[in-house]
Amino acid sequence: MADTTGKPSYPVIEDLLSKGHEFSFSQVMRIARMHLGAGGAQELPEVPWQDRVRVRPDLSLAFPAADVTRVERAGDDGADLLVTTTFLGLYGSSSPLPTHYTEELLDEAAADSSVSRDFLDILHQRLYQLYFQCWSKYRLFIRVAEEKNSRDLERLFCLIGLGERELRDSVPDAGSLMRYAGLFSQFPRSAPGLQTLLRDALGVGRLEVEQCVLRRVPIPEDQQMRLGAANNCLGVNTVLGSVMPDRMGKFRIHIGPLSQKEFDTFLPGTPRYIKLARMIRLYIVDPFDFDLKLILAAGEADPIRLGDPDGPRLGWNSWCFSGGTPGEVGAIFPLAQSATKAPAPVADDFGSAPERTQPSTLTDYYQQELARLRDLAAGYAGAHPELASMVTGHLANPSVERLFEGVAFLNANLQQKLDDDLPEIIHELTEALHPWDFRPIPATTIVAFTPKAELAQPLLISAGAEVASIPVQGTKCRFKTCFDVTVHPLKLLDASFSHPSGKPPSIRLQFQLKGIGLSGWQPKSLRFFLGDDHPAACNLYLLLMRYLKRVVITSRENGAGIEIASGCLKPVGLADDETMLTKERALLPGHLILQEYFLFHDKFLFIDLAGLDACRTLGDGSRFEIDFELTASPPVLPQVNANSFVLFATPVVNLFEHKAKPLTFGNGEIRQKIHISGNNPDHYQIYSVDRITEFEMAAVERREYFRQSPLFQRTDVDHPCNITHSKSPLGEGFDTLLSISPRKRDTLPSRIKLNIDLTCANGILPERLDIGDVCIPTPTIPEPTVFTNIKPVTFSIDPDTGHNRQWRLLSSFSLNRISxxxxxxxxxxxxxxxxxxxxxxxxxxxxxxxxxAIASIHANPADRLIGGSMYRGYDIRIKLRGEQFVGPGDLYLFSSVLERFLGGYVTQNCFIRLVVEEITEGYQLQWPARLGDRPLI
Known part of the structure; x- marks a missing residue:
């Protein structure tokens, strides 16, 4: 049908046009979006639907009866809409301006003119668009189902661990899982949670999860006890036989009693069977074995008849009996094996609108809003050419320009808030799970200490000691040591590699003690930093970690020697307490270690040689050698010199204690931004807030405030405060804000002053430093040593404020088998x-x-003995392309960090065992089985 204009007629639009006053403003805009937006009946792909809906206030002083007065057709072809509202206008009955402004517009309208009203409508058009965005911001269903907002959809997927697009594409009908976000966000995953999930997803009320099902597990052949083997210790980890019982690695799904028809829908290969397997696979974190037991209700079993094409299938739903029908019968079907195959990627049913590029700073938002107002002003100039010179062009009226600039600034602030990532929710969770994501990544380098001649005994420099650089723009950059450093009266004289004919290759280090002999030297261990350029240092790291046969220490004075097992040489930087950015315990340490690897590879090129206690048996000499004897055929032959091994080195990070400007709360202030004190505040960045103390203006008494998140309230905190982060409106990174808890403010004085202790960094200032510039001691450095940085200072990095960054981080804590x-x-x-x-x-x-370079990954559930008990876990095999690395050592270091990261995929009750294969040359690297990192509670 068509109306009198000749345009096609649509019932819902006709209702709007004839009964617009019966619709709320939000309903009108939703219908307009459905009709004029993407996929709508009158969509114009090149024109946003918002620009085709003109909104203006009703020019009337009458009491409004509804939000909307009327809806009319607009545009040259009548395809657009004109909506007249009764709220939020600069004129009309709800105007905040004096009434005479509306009266003047009424007089103008009576004279058949709309010059002034049309000018004000330039401001109204964007105002009502922003109002509608405000209305829909926290209505997620509308944002996802109607607006197809890709960022909101991504946030919902993050709640169920599918934050990355590649993960979502690997799950059929991923959108249907959103309703189970509460179950998927719970850790540890529980049997009741799985039971609830499966009952709802499959529509089956009679479903139970049986835990701790007995199974008989074959003992891996390489772990079975054999005579003459050295892999078992009697009474420690020796297990007799080839199988052992286990109840910790399997559970069973019971469904039923079922009718024959329902029973058949769960048989292997059916859609419900496949869905059941996939849902279990999505939910459980650890690689448990599991199967399915289907129970057929009494009287439902059919007798077997030869030649019946629709009869029972042997072994699945067939039972032999005679006479009356049997009672309840059941059958068990393997389920875990069918769940190990990844489903083919399937398109998401939800779909999403094309993602628009959003501004990053307030300045960008302001320029965007100002451009929109000027576009509207150009339209106004076309309708009123006699006033064009006042509103457009370089000769535009200055007052009009100031008005547009002020409105653009207000609109920009509002639009920036509308585009945020719901920080009031995700920032609190991120602060609890991984607070380092809000912090700038400071500059780092390697500092080596050198003992002075007067040092005669080992000297410990604890982690956290402070060193400084030469001044940069008048400011000394201060760094904090990351590892303990024990400085010995020891000097490395030479280092060399040799491979004599008929003997294994070896790396020899020559040392000399000063002021002390070997008999009086009592080191627990000796730490080396591999100081060559990155490819050579990584190759040397590979040889020492993988191809070391034994370590021999020999006195050069008397020839006496001792042998140390190769296991006494250990890597540094991969342990939970060896992180660089913090000494706080991370929920999943592998996440932080992986992040530090991508930031500063040199942090992982340290090795510890333990077992040096026996050096005291080598006599009183002061000169000795350490030979690292390698296997007969190492993959690379290193070029070794004295610079290849550096003693008494440690990573240092540009972090130090500093003060903030005192904050004074009074007159109802709720939240204030923390500012750094000092003459050059631009030379500093806030890394963390360490301590907050308060004293009354008229008293000396001091109170300490303790941080308390609104999501995790504690009743034992007398003086709580909250520290939040918000994206800096004018630049990269976050602003740090402090607020006093409302529930305690009533008991505080009307005016309080807070002193704040910070940990700070110097931002980009350290980038001007060269090798050797970090050399200024502080009171925390003992006098018998000197130091300097032996590696370039890395760039600092501002926090990533990308859209949904913290939501995707939350998703990474829900690692599951899919990835x-x-x-x-x-x-x-x-x-x-x-x-x-x-x-x-x-x-x-x-x-x-x-x-x-990761070419493929395969993770197979497996069973292994660990400490005499049987554990379930993953055998993970990864293939890497060697040409993507600068050498085999670089590949090995990456794989070592990756193995540490993969430990977060399973809990501490399961293991992972990684094998890495280089696909070009075919060599393999294998790590021993170890228990996972994910906490049990």
Whole structure:
């Protein structure tokens, strides 16, 4: 049908046109979006639907009866809409302006003119668009189902651990899982949670999960006890036989009693069977074995008849009996094996609108809003050419320009808030799970200490000691040591590699003690930093970690020697307490270690040689050698010199204690931004807030405030406060804000002053430093030593404020089996930890190449003995392209960090065992089985 204009007629639009006053403003805008927006009956792809809906206030002083007065057709072809409202206008009955403004517009309208009203409508058009966005912001169903907002959809997927697009694409009908976000966000995953999930997803009320099902597990052949083997210790980890019983690695799904028809819908290969397997696979974190027991109700079993094409299938739903029908009968079907295959990617039913590029700073938002107002002003000039020179062009009236600029600024602030990532929710969770995501990544380098001649005994420099640089723009950059350093009266004289004919290759280090002999030297261990350039240092690291046969220490005075097992040489930097950015315990340490690897590879090129207690048996001499004897055929032959091994070194990070400007709360202030004190505040960045104390203006008494998140309230805190982070409106990173808890403010004085202790960094200032510039001692450095940095200072990195960054981080804490099935999903997760703000583009590209070198991944559930008990876990095999690395050592170091990261996929009751294969040359690297990192509670 068509109306009198000749345009097609649509019932809902006709209702709007004839009964517009019966609709709320939000209903009108939703219908307009459905009709004029993407996929609508009158969509114009090149024109946003918002620009085709003109909204203006009703020019009347009458009491409004509804939000909307009327809806009319607009535009040259009558396809657009004109909506007249009764609220939020600069004129009309709800105007905040004096009444005479509306009266003047009424007089103008009576004279058949709309010059002034049309000018004000330039401001109204954007105002009502923003109002509608405000109305819909926290209505997620509307944002996802109607607006197809991709960022809101991504946030919902993050709640169920599918934050990366590659993960979502690997799950059929991923959108249907959103209703189970509450179950997927719970840790640890529980049997009642799985039971609830399956009952609802399958529509079956009679479903139970049986835990701790007995199974008989074959003992891996390489772990079975054999005579003459050295892999078992009697009474410690020796287990007789080839199988052992276990109840910790399996559960069973019971469904029934069922009718024959329902029973058949769960048989292997049916859609419900496949869905059941996939839902279990999505929910459980650990690689448990599980099966399905279907129970057929009494009287439902049919007798077997030869030749019946629709009869029972042997072994599945067939029972032999005679006479009357049997009672309840059941059958058990393997389920875990069918769940190990990754489903093919399936398109998401929800779909999403094309993602628009959003501004990043308030300045960008302001320029965007000002451009919109000027576009509307150009339309106004076309309708009123006699006033065009006042509102457009370089000769526009200054007052009009100031008005547009002021409105654009207000609109920009509002639009920036509308585009945020719901920080009031996600920031609190991020602060609890991984607070380092809000913090800038400070500059780092390697500092080596050298003992002075008067040092005669080992000297401990504890982690956290402070060193300083030469002044940069008048400010000394201060750094904090990351590891304990024990400085010995010891000097490395030479280092060399040799491979004599008929003997194994070896790396020899020559040392000399000063002021002390070997008999009086009592080191627990000796730490080396591999100081060559990155390829050579990594290759040397590979040889010492993988191809070391034994270590021999020999006195050069008397020839006496001792042998140390190769296991006494250990890597540094991969342990939970060896992180660089913090000494706080991380929920999943592998996340932080992976992040530090992508930031500063040199942190992992330290090795510890333990077992040196026996050196006291070598006599009183002061000169000795350490020989690292390698296997007969190492993959690379290193070029070793005295610079290859550096004694008494440690990573240092540009962090130090500093003060903030005191904050005074009074007159109802709720929240204030924390500012750094000092003459050059631009030389500092806030890293963390350490301590907050308060004293009354008229008293000396001091109170300490303790941070308390609104999501995690504690009743034992007398003086709580809250620290929040908000995106800096004018630049990169976050602003840090402090607020006093409302529930305690009533008991406080009307005016309080807070002193704040911070940990700070120097931002980009350290980038001006060269090798050797970090050399100024502080009171925390003992006098018998000198030091200098032996590596370039890395770039600092601002926090990543990208859209949904913290939501995707939350998703990464819900790692599940899916990301171990497809290589694209694992790559996507690893790329997330490569900072998008890294200004060292060469380093960022190298890290991306390493991630892209992962050619395939396979994770197979397995069983192994650990400490005499049987554990369930994953045997993970990863294939890497060696040409993407700068050498085999670089590949090995990346794989070592990756193995540490993969420990977060399972709990501490399960294990992982990683095998890495280089696909070009075919060599393999294997790590021993170890228990996972994910906490049990």
């Amino acid at each position: 171990l099935d497809l290589v694209n999903t694992l790559r996507a997760i690893l790329r997330f930890f490569i900072s998008a703000n890294n200004r060292n583009q060469a380093a960022a590209k190298s890290n991306l190449k390493r991630v892209d």
